[in-house]
Structure formats: structure tokens, C-alpha cells
Amino acid sequence: MIKVRREVCGYCGACVSVCPEKAIELIDAYLSVDNNICRHCKICVRVCPLGALEEVSDEE
Amino acid sequence: MKSEYDVLVIGGGPGGALAAKTCAEEGLSVCIVEKRPAIGAPVRCAEGIGEDLIGEFFDELNPKWISAKINGAKIIAPDGNCFYLNPEMAGNEVGYVLDRKFFDRDLVWQAVEAGAECYVKARAVEAIMEDGAVKGAIIEYFGERKEIRAKVVIAADGVESKFACYCGVDTTVPLREIETCAQYLMTDIDIEPGVTVFYVGREISPEGYIWIFPKGDRTANVGIGISGTESKDGSRAKDYLDKFVSKNFPEGKTIELIVGGVSVCEPLECTVADNLIIIGDAARLSDPLTGGGIYNAMYTGRLAGQVASECIASTDCSKEALMKYDTIWRSSRLGKALERNYQIKEIFVKLSDKQLNSILDSVSNLVMKEFSTLTLIKEIIKLNPRLIKELSGLKKYFE
Numbered sequence: 165m166i167k168v169r170r171e172v173c174g175y176c177g178a179c180v181s182v183c184p185e186k187a188i189e190l191i192d193a194y195l196s197v198d199n200n201i202c203r204h205c206k207i208c209v210r211v212c213p214l215g216a217l218e219e220v221s222d223e224e
Numbered sequence: 225m226k227s228e229y230d231v232l233v234i235g236g237g238p239g240g241a242l243a244a245k246t247c248a249e250e251g252l253s254v255c256i257v258e259k260r261p262a263i264g265a266p267v268r269c270a271e272g273i274g275e276d277l278i279g280e281f282f283d284e285l286n287p288k289w290i291s292a293k294i295n296g297a298k299i300i301a302p303d304g305n306c307f308y309l310n311p312e313m314a315g316n317e318v319g320y321v322l323d324r325k326f327f328d329r330d331l332v333w334q335a336v337e338a339g340a341e342c343y344v345k346a347r348a349v350e351a352i353m354e355d356g357a358v359k360g361a362i363i364e365y366f367g368e369r370k371e372i373r374a375k376v377v378i379a380a381d382g383v384e385s386k387f388a389c390y391c392g393v394d395t396t397v398p399l400r401e402i403e404t405c406a407q408y409l410m411t412d413i414d415i416e417p418g419v420t421v422f423y424v425g426r427e428i429s430p431e432g433y434i435w436i437f438p439k440g441d442r443t444a445n446v447g448i449g450i451s452g453t454e455s456k457d458g459s460r461a462k463d464y465l466d467k468f469v470s471k472n473f474p475e476g477k478t479i480e481l482i483v484g485g486v487s488v489c490e491p492l493e494c495t496v497a498d499n500l501i502i503i504g505d506a507a508r509l510s511d512p513l514t515g516g517g518i519y520n521a522m523y524t525g526r527l528a529g530q531v532a533s534e535c536i537a538s539t540d541c542s543k544e545a546l547m548k549y550d551t552i553w554r555s556s557r558l559g560k561a562l563e564r565n566y567q568i569k570e571i572f573v574k575l576s577d578k579q580l581n582s583i584l585d586s587v588s589n590l591v592m593k594e595f596s597t598l599t600l601i602k603e604i605i606k607l608n609p610r611l612i613k614e615l616s617g618l619k620k621y622f623e
């Protein structure tokens with residue numbers, strides 16, 4: 165699943181605009197990823213200027 | 225917050241503000257919803273705009289909006305050679321570095337003064353759809369979900385736009401066509417006042433550029449945009465920026481970091497639907513070559529407001545009627561510039577550092593009476609006929 169490292173995120177929305185599933189939502193100073201609709205393409209992970217997104221195993 | 229308006233504008237950026245102001249001035253009831261708690265903050269922009277462009281909207285500029293007046297520019301090649309555009313040559317490429325905290329806020333203020341209502345911390349979370357047409361939006365406002373209906377909804381929700389998607393329009397930006405950006409506001413740095421500086425080259429900024437936009441005495445926005453496909457762990461926008469800053473401004477002090485995405489793709493295939501108009505960054509209308517989008521948002525915002533007002537007056541807000549908006553911006557100077565600059569960008573992102581060096585070398589001693597990005601590109605094509613065969617493909621845009 166895709167995890168947001170909130171302490172790193174700059175809340176810019178770049179990841180939102182590239183997500184083909186529209187699984188990411190930017191709410192004020194809060195970024196949420198809906199892992200139920202995410203298809204793990206990791207495009208969001210690539211695009212983040214700060215490296216605030218990461219794919220972790222479901223158990224983490 | 226009422227439950228019904230003539231026009232609902234999603235997003236309080238420059239696009240949304242101009243759309244709302246235009247509709248309010250036409251006597252319509254208008255509501256702007258902005259999800260953030262403050263208009264214009266945090267700023268996600270390098271804040272540059274051409275004098276002629278901003279002049280299309282105001283006879284006089286409020287000094288509060290302007291951080292610095294710009295009258296020259298430098299483009300630095302990968303080998304360090306510089307193309308200097310001095311103030312005498314600058315012609316129609318002079319401009320300003322704005323203070324968007326004040327600028328964006330005042331634009332919304334003007335809309336409100338014209339009669340629009342504005343709600344902050346109000347986020348559109350869903351579209352109200354009936355028979356395939358957009359009838360309004362569900363707004364989350366301080367923990368409550370409110371239904372707002374409108375004759376026309378204007379999606380002005382910027383690069384992270386989702387509202388058009390809720391209405392069935394795909395706005396996904398391809399990875400290779402998003403510039404992933406990071407910027408520091410730096411102080412205590414040696415800069416040439418009134419001169420913007422652009423560094424180009426794959427090594428320094430793959431498929432993008434580094435900018436230094438003066439904000440005042442020894443202070444500037446220092447930022448970078450790189451293509452999404454070039455962004456990887458250890459080589460993200462911030463990594464490239466840190467490398468540049470530690471080499472060029474080791475003593476500088478950083479007082480702000482912003483990050484952002486800028487789409488450099490072609491505009492949406494269609495920017496209207498039944499009872500819906502999409503404007504500015506939400507319609508993917510930032511300039512693919514420069515990344516600039518403030519003017520584009522304001523221009524399309526005002527146009528959307530005009531077309532929405534006309535359609536509401538004639539009680540026909542169908543896609544067909546709203547198409548007037550799509551047709552006008554596409555055939556405008558802006559639409560033509562977007563089309564041409566997309567083609568130029570597609571060629572320039574493929575150039576090697578060696579090719580960029582030769583190109584900038586070929587124009588470094590050029591004296592132009594009147595400069596614009598266009599005249600520079602024209603000269604580049606003229607001076608490099610055999611260097612890059614693709615450049616000849618651009619000729620048709622300059623004939």
C-alpha cells in the first residue's frame with residue numbers, strides 16, 4: 165500500500181494530478197491515499213518532489 | 225451559504241477569482257468555495273508574469289502585489305555561457321515578480337466586492353449529476369456536507385483538480401508531462417536586481433530548468449522543475465535544487481520551501497460539459513514551455529464568466545452552448561501559444577547538453593531590436609538550420 169510520510173509532505177498536489185485512479189486527496193494540510201482503489205502503479209511515488217510517498221507492505 | 229446560486233466556482237485561485245468577479249459584475253449570484261483556510265497561501269508559484277499580460281486586466285497595479293520589476297533576463301547554457309537579454313532589448317518580455325499572497329487575495333476580494341460570496345475551508349467532494357449534466361456540488365464545510373446547486377459550475381481547482389473527474393472528465397497528467405518542482409525563497413544571495421536567470425541543461429535540470437526570480441534586495445525565488453520521469457529516489461526536484469544552491473549560494477539563507485506540480489501537457493481535449501466549464505490549471509492550461517499559468521488562469525476565468533453569463537441569460541447551459549468558451553480560448557493568442565509552445569517543448573526536452581550549448585552559443589552575440597521568446601526561437605531556427613532537423617518542424621509556427 166501507498167503510505168504518506170506526513171512529516172515530509174509539502175501538500176502540493178503534484179501526486180494528485182498524476183494518479184490515474186484518483187486515489188489521492190489533498191485536504192488542507194492532510195494527504196490521504198485510498199488504498200482500496202490504488203492500483204500500485206507508483207506514479208505518485210515517482211513524481212513527489214520530496215519523496216514523501218512510499219510503497220510499504222500491507223502489514224506495515 | 226445558500227443552497228442555490230447561478231454560478232458555483234470551485235477554487236479561489238486567480239482563475240476562480242476572475243470567473244466569479246466577471247459573473248458577479250453581470251449581476252449573477254455567485255459562490256466561490258476554496259478548500260484552504262486562506263486565499264493565496266501557501267504560495268505555489270515562482271510568481272513571474274509579463275507586463276503586457278497583467279496589463280490586460282488592470283490599468284494600474286497595486287504596489288502591494290509587486291515584489292520586483294523585471295527588465296532583463298539571462299539564459300545560462302550547460303557550459304556556463306550566457307545569453308543576456310539586456311533592458312534595451314527586453315521589449316515585450318519585461319514584467320514583474322508578484323507577491324501572490326497579496327495578489328490572489330485581492331483578486332478574490334475584488335470578486336467579493338462585485339457581489340460574489342466566498343467560503344474558505346469549503347471543499348468540493350462530489351459532483352451533483354442529473355441526466356449526465358452537472359447540477360452542482362457537495363461541499364464539505366466545517367465537518368458538514370452541504371448541497372449547492374448551480375446553473376453553471378466552473379472548475380477552477382488548479383493542478384490537483386478533481387472536480388472535473390467527479391463529472392466524468394479525465395484530467396490525469398501523464399508522468400512525463402508533469403514538471404515536479406521545488407523552490408526556496410532565499411535571502412542574503414548575490415543576484416542582479418531586476419534580472420531573471422534561467423539555467424538549462426539535462427545535468428542540472430533534466431527536461432526542465434532552474435530559475436532565479438528576484439523578490440527584492442538580495443532575495444529571490446530559486447527553484448527547479450524536472451520532468452516526472454526523471455524524478456527518482458536521490459534525484460528528485462529537491463535534490464537537484466540542493467545541489468545547485470550549495471554550489472551557487474553556499475552562504476544564502478532559506479526562509480521558505482515550496483513544492484508543486486506544473487502540467488506541461490496539451491490542454492484537455494474539451495474544456496466544457498453540460499453545465500460545466502473547466503479553467504486554468506484544472507484544464508491543463510499552463511504553458512508547456514515556460515510553466516507559466518497565472519495569466520492563462522485569469523484569461524480563461526474571465527472568459528468562462530462571460531460565456532456562463534451569456535448562457536444563463538439565454539437559459540441554455542448545455543455543452544453545446546458552453547462550447548463557445550472552448551472555441552474562443554483555443555483560437556485566441558493564448559490557445560495558439562499553447563499549441564506552438566507544446567511543439568517547441570517536445571523538441572527542447574530531447575536536446576542534449578552539447579546541443580543546448582551550440583544553440584545558446586549561436587545566439588549569444590545576437591542583438592535584437594525587440595525581444596520576445598518568439599523572436600528568440602525564430603533566430604535559433606534561422607541560425608541552426610542543420611543542427612537539429614526537428615527545429616525545421618517549428619517553421620510553420622513562425623511564418
Ligand SMILES: Cc1cc2nc3c(=O)[nH]c(=O)nc-3n(C[C@H](O)[C@H](O)[C@H](O)COP(=O)(O)OP(=O)(O)OC[C@H]3O[C@@H](n4cnc5c(N)ncnc54)[C@H](O)[C@@H]3O)c2cc1C
Pocket residue numbers: 234235236237238239240257258259260264268269270271272273346347348349380381382383384385386387405406407447483484485486503504505506510515516517518519521
Ligand atoms: C513551483 C511553481 C512555480 C510556478 N511559477 C509560475 C510563474 O512564475 N508564473 C506563472 O505564471 N505561473 C507559475 N506557476 C503556475 C501558476 O502557479 C498556476 O498556473 C496558477 O496558479 C493557476 O491558477 P488557477 O487559478 O488555475 O489554480 P490555483 O492557483 O492552483 O488555484 C486553485 C485553487 O483551488 C483550490 N481547490 C482545489 N481543489 C478544491 C476543491 N475540491 N474544493 C475547493 N477548492 C479547491 C486550491 O486550494 C487552490 O487554491 C508555477 C507553479 C508552480 C507549482
Ligand code: SF4
Pocket residue numbers: 166182183184185186187188197201202203204205206207208209
Ligand atoms: S500508486 Fe498509482 S494508483 Fe496508487 S495512489 Fe499512487 S498513482 Fe494512484
Ligand code: SF4
Pocket residue numbers: 168172173174175176177178179180190195211212213214215216217483
Ligand atoms: S507530491 Fe509529495 S509533497 Fe506533493 S502532496 Fe504529494 S506526497 Fe505531498
